[in-house]
Amino acid sequence: xxxxxxxxxxxxxxxxxxxxxxxxxxxxxxxxxxxxxxxxxxxxxxxxxxxxxxxxxxxxxxxxxxxxxxxxxxxxxxxxxxxxxxxxxxxxxxxxxxxxxxxxxxxxxxxxxxxxxxxxxxxxxxxxxxxxxxxxxxxxxxxxxxxxxxxxxxxxxxxxxxxxxxxxxxxxxxxxxxxxxxx
Amino acid sequence: xxxxxxxxxxxxxxxxxxxxxxxxxxxxxxxxxxxxxxxxxxxxxxxxxxxxxxxxxxxxxxxxxxxxxxxxxxxxxxxxxxxxxxxxxxxxxxxxxxxxxxxxxxxxxxxxxxxxxxxxxxxxxxxxxxxxxxxxxxxxxxxxxxxxxxxxxxxxxxxxxxxxxxxxxxxxxxxxxxxxxxxxxxxxxxxxxxxxxxxxxxxxxxxxxxxxxxxxxxxxxxxxxxxxxxxxxxxxxxxxxxxxxxxxxxxxxxxxxxxxxxxxxxxxxxxxxxxxxxxxxxxxxxxxxxxxxxxxxxxxxxxxxxxxxxxxxxxxxxxxxxxxxxxxxxxxxxxxxxxxxxxxxxxxxxxxxxxxxxxxxxxxxxxxxxxxxxxxxxxxxxxxxxxxxxxxxxxxxxxxxxxxxxxxxxxxxxxxxxxxxxxxxxxxxxxxxxxxxxxxxxxxxxxxxxxxxxxxxxxxxxxxxxxxxxxxxxxxxxxxxxxxxxxxxxxxxxxxxxxxxxxxxxxxxxxxxxxxxxxxxxxxxxxxxxxxxxxxxxx
Numbered sequence: 001x002x003x004x005x006x007x008x009x010x011x012x013x014x015x016x017x018x019x020x021x022x023x024x025x026x027x028x029x030x031x032x033x034x035x036x037x038x039x040x041x042x043x044x045x046x047x048x049x050x051x052x053x054x055x056x057x058x059x060x061x062x063x064x065x066x067x068x069x070x071x072x073x074x075x076x077x078x079x080x081x082x083x084x085x086x087x088x089x090x091x092x093x094x095x096x097x098x099x100x101x102x103x104x105x106x107x108x109x110x111x112x113x114x115x116x117x118x119x120x121x122x123x124x125x126x127x128x129x130x131x132x133x134x135x136x137x138x139x140x141x142x143x144x145x146x147x148x149x150x151x152x153x154x155x156x157x158x159x160x161x162x163x164x165x166x167x168x169x170x171x172x173x174x175x176x177x178x179x180x181x182x183x
Numbered sequence: 184x185x186x187x188x189x190x191x192x193x194x195x196x197x198x199x200x201x202x203x204x205x206x207x208x209x210x211x212x213x214x215x216x217x218x219x220x221x222x223x224x225x226x227x228x229x230x231x232x233x234x235x236x237x238x239x240x241x242x243x244x245x246x247x248x249x250x251x252x253x254x255x256x257x258x259x260x261x262x263x264x265x266x267x268x269x270x271x272x273x274x275x276x277x278x279x280x281x282x283x284x285x286x287x288x289x290x291x292x293x294x295x296x297x298x299x300x301x302x303x304x305x306x307x308x309x310x311x312x313x314x315x316x317x318x319x320x321x322x323x324x325x326x327x328x329x330x331x332x333x334x335x336x337x338x339x340x341x342x343x344x345x346x347x348x349x350x351x352x353x354x355x356x357x358x359x360x361x362x363x364x365x366x367x368x369x370x371x372x373x374x375x376x377x378x379x380x381x382x383x384x385x386x387x388x389x390x391x392x393x394x395x396x397x398x399x400x401x402x403x404x405x406x407x408x409x410x411x412x413x414x415x416x417x418x419x420x421x422x423x424x425x426x427x428x429x430x431x432x433x434x435x436x437x438x439x440x441x442x443x444x445x446x447x448x449x450x451x452x453x454x455x456x457x458x459x460x461x462x463x464x465x466x467x468x469x470x471x472x473x474x475x476x477x478x479x480x481x482x483x484x485x486x487x488x489x490x491x492x493x494x495x496x497x498x499x500x501x502x503x504x505x506x507x508x509x510x511x512x513x514x515x516x517x518x519x520x521x522x523x524x525x526x527x528x529x530x531x532x533x534x535x536x537x538x539x540x541x542x543x544x545x546x547x548x549x550x551x552x553x554x555x556x557x558x559x560x561x562x563x564x565x566x567x568x569x570x571x572x573x574x575x576x577x578x579x580x581x582x583x584x585x586x587x588x589x590x591x592x593x594x595x596x597x598x599x600x601x602x603x604x605x606x607x608x609x610x611x612x613x614x615x616x617x618x619x620x621x622x623x624x625x626x627x628x629x630x631x632x633x634x635x636x637x638x639x640x641x642x643x644x645x646x647x648x649x650x651x652x653x654x655x656x657x658x659x660x661x662x663x664x665x666x667x668x669x670x671x672x673x674x675x676x677x678x679x680x681x682x683x684x685x686x687x688x689x690x691x692x693x694x695x696x697x698x699x700x701x702x703x704x705x706x707x708x709x710x711x712x713x714x715x716x717x718x719x720x721x722x
Binding site for chain 1: 216296297300339362363364366367370371372397398399400401402403404405406417419420422423424425428431433435438495496506
C-alpha cells in the first residue's frame with residue numbers, strides 16, 4: 001500500500017473536521033442572518049419586535065367596511081400578574097384610530113419587570129395594523145401590588161385585503177425580572 | 184438461483200497472526216471494519232426493537248378512543264423517544280454499519296481509513312443512546328415535546344432536558360466522526376483501478392451522505408446548545424421575552440432536519456441500486472444519472488427546509504419559493520425510480536427475499552414520495568400540517584423504504600458475512616407479513632390525517648375510531664413479524680439451512696461487486712493487496 005495514505009487520511013480528516021466546526025459556527029451565524037432577513041421590507045411580517053413607534057397616519061376612513069378586532073390577554077407560565085383586556089371586542093372602520101385599555105396588576109410583594117409580546121391572528125394581517133401607542137414597546141416595571149391601565153392606540157390600514165373581517169390581537173406578559181436584574 | 188458450492192479451495196493461511204482478539208474484549212477494542220460493522224448492525228437491530236416497542240405502546244393507546252394504558256405525558260414521551268431512537272439509534276447506525284462492512288470490500292480497501300476513530304464513534308453512539316434512554320427514568324420524564332425539540336415547549340422538560348441535549352451532542356460527534364471516516368476511506372483508500380465513476384452506487388450515496396452529515400450535525404448541535412443556554416444561562420435566542428424568536432429555532436432545526444431525512448434515504452437508494460441489478464440480471468440502468476440525481480437531491484435538501492413550517496406565518500414570497508424548490512426534488516427522485524424500473528424491464532428476474540423487499544421499496548417509497556409532493560403545495564399543506572397525513576407520509580418513506588431496504592441488505596449480505604444461507608421460506612414469510620401489515624398500519628393514517636386527526640395526541644374524537652383500530656392491528660402484526668427477522672439473523676449465524684454458500688452467493692453477483700469475489704464467509708482481513716480487476720456490471 002502507498003506509504004502516504006495514512007498521512008493523506010489524517011490531512012483529509014483534519015480538513016473535514018474544520019468544515020464541521022465551521023458549520024457549528026454557521027448555526028450561530030443563522031441568528032444574525034435571520035434578523036437581517038426579517039428586516040427586509042418584502043420579507044417583514046410578524047416578528048415580536050416588529051412593532052415600531054409610528055406617527056399617526058392620515059388614512060381615508062373606509063365607512064363602507066367594518067372589521068372586528070378582538071383582544072386577548074394572557075400570561076406566560078408563571079408570570080405573577082393579573083392581566084386582562086378591558087375591551088374584548090371592537091368593531092372599527094379601516095382607517096379610524098381607536099384606543100383600548102388593558103389592565104395589569106402585580107400580585108407579588110416585590111418588583112417585577114415584565115414584557116408584553118404581541119401577536120396577530122391571522123399572521124398576515126400584522127403589516128396592516130398600525131400601533132401608535134403600545135405598552136409592548138418597552139419593558140414595564142411594576143411596584144409591589146401595583147396596578148396599571150395600559151393603553152393601545154391603533155388603526156387598521158384601509159388596504160387590508162377584503163377577506164379579513166376579524167383580526168385578533170393578543171398580548172402575552174412574560175416575567176423578565178430575573179434577566180433584567182442580572183443586567 | 185441460489186448457492187452453488189464453489190469447487191476451489193482457498194484457505195488463506197497468511198494471516199493467522201492477525202485474527203480477532205479472544206473473548207468479549209474483541210468487541211470492545213476492535214478496530215476491524217467488519218467487527219465494527221457487526222457492532223453497529225447489532226446495536227441498530229436492538230434499537231429497532233426498542234423503538235418498535237415504543238411505537239406499539241403508542242398504537243396500543245390509540246387502539247380505541249379514550250385514555251387506556253398510559254398517561255398523556257408518557258404518551259408524548261413515547262412519540263418523542265420513538266422518533267429519536269429510530270432515527271439516531273436504529274436507521275442511521277444501521278447504515279453506518281453497512282458502510283463499515285461493505286465500503287472497504289466494495290472499493291478494494293483493507294480497512295477503513297481511520298480504524299481507531301471508527302471504534303470511538305461506535306462507542307460514543309452507545310453512550311449517547313444510553314444517555315437518551317436514561318431520561319426515561321428521570322424526574323419529569325423523558326422529553327415529550329416531539330423529536331423536533333421546539334421551544335418554548337421543550338424548555339418545560341424536567342430534569343431530563345440537559346441530558347437530552349448532551350445526548351444529541353454525543354450522537355452528533357459520533358456521526359460526524361463516522362462521516363469523516365467514510366469520506367476519507369472512499370476518497371483515499373480505493374484500489375487504483377476503482378475510479379470514482381466505477382464505484383458501486385452504495386459507495387457513491389454514502390460519499391454524498393457523509394458530506395451531508397458533516398454539514399448538518401454541527402448545526403443541530405448548535406441549535407440544541409442555544410436551547411441549553413436559553414434555559415440555564417439567560418440567553419434569549421428563542422425567548423420572546425428577551426427579544427428572541429421561537430420561529431428562529433424552527434429555521435435552524437429544519438436546516439438540519441431536512442438534509443437529515445436524506446441522510447436516511449440516500450444510502451437506502453444506494454442499496455436498492457446495488458440489489459436490483461443482481462436479481463434482474465442486468466446492469467443498472469443509467470448509472471451516471473443515478474450519481475447525478477443523488478448529488479442533486481443532496482444539494483436541493485439544503486434549500487427547501489422551510490416547507491416543514493409553511494404555517495408559521497412566512498411571507499408569500501417565502502411560501503412560493505419553498506414550494507417550488509420542494510417540487511423540484513421530485514425530478515431527480517423520479518429519475519431514480521425510473522432507473523430502477525428500467526433496470527427490471529425485460530430482466531430475467533428472480534424473487535428471492537432481498538429482491539422482494541427491494542421491489543416493495545420501489546413501489547411503496549414512490550407512494551411516500553407522492554404524498555410528499557402533495558404536501559409541497561403550500562396552500563394545501565395548511566390542511567395537512569401536523570395531522571396524521573404527515574405521519575403516514577414520512578412513515579411510508581422510512582418504514583417500507585429505509586427499513587425494508589435494511590432488511591433487504593441483511594438478507595443480501597448475510598450469506599457473505601456468515602458463510603451460511605438463510606432460510607428462504609421464513610424470509611419470504613417475513614416479507615409478505617411485513618409488506619401487508621405495513622400497509623394496514625400506515626395506509627389508514629392518510630385517511631385519518633385528511634379527516635383532521637392531529638398527530639401526537641393520546642386521545643381522539645370517536646369519528647377516528649375505526650381507522651385507528653385497523654392501523655393498530657397492522658402495527659401489532661408488523662411488530663411481531665419482525666421477530667422472524669431476528670430469528671433468521673440468529674439462525675443464519677448459527678448455520679442457517681446448513682447449505683454451504685459459494686463465493687458469489689447469488690448467480691453472477693461477482694460481476695456486480697468486488698465483495699462477491701471474496702470467499703464466503705469473508706476472512707477477517709481482505710484486500711490487503713488491492714484487486715486489479717474491477718467488476719463493471721453495476722455501471
